[in-house]
Amino acid sequence: MTIQLTRRYSFAAAHRLHIPRLGEEENRRIYGKCNNPYGHGHNYVLEVTVSGPVDPATGMVAHLGELDHFVEREVLEAFDHKNLNEEIAAFRERVPTTENLCIEIYNRLRSFPAARLARVRLEETSLNTFEYSGETDGSPS
Numbered sequence: 001m002t003i004q005l006t007r008r009y010s011f012a013a014a015h016r017l018h019i020p021r022l023g024e025e026e027n028r029r030i031y032g033k034c035n036n037p038y039g040h041g042h043n044y045v046l047e048v049t050v051s052g053p054v055d056p057a058t059g060m061v062a063h064l065g066e067l068d069h070f071v072e073r074e075v076l077e078a079f080d081h082k083n084l085n086e087e088i089a090a091f092r093e094r095v096p097t098t099e100n101l102c103i104e105i106y107n108r109l110r111s112f113p114a115a116r117l118a119r120v121r122l123e124e125t126s127l128n129t130f131e132y133s134g135e136t137d138g139s140p141s
């Protein structure tokens with residue numbers, strides 16, 4: 001019997017959508033105002049879903065404090081109030097779209113020891129939300 005737990009977090013970060021090898025004009029065409037040279041910020045809302053059996057001893061799937069501590073250590077400390085392009089190694093070579101940010105966060109959280117990471121959902125604005133549940137073919141992402 002499996003149950004899912006979803007916990008909500010938030011962080012603020014800046015980014016610029018730009019792929020250097022494409023040149024200025026092509027970047028402007030693809031990313032529009034998200035290509036502004038000085039970047040812009042978002043208040044991201046992150047939902048982390050873990051799943052597993054209910055522990056008969058505690059009646060819980062995972063201890064919330066343990067999940068909070070893990071997300072804080074692996075994601076929030078690294079990303080909150082940071083410039084994603086400049087301060088996160090993964091985005092030196094990869095454009096920090098929210099799609100790629102969602103995958104990066106998933107990969108950072110997948111080793112959560114107390115329950116299986118089922119899904120990461122990342123809200124960029126009230127209009128845009130992205131979800132990632134890992135690769136479905138079983139190969140590492």
Ligand code: NI
Nearest residue numbers: 015034040042
């Ligand atoms: Ni943006």
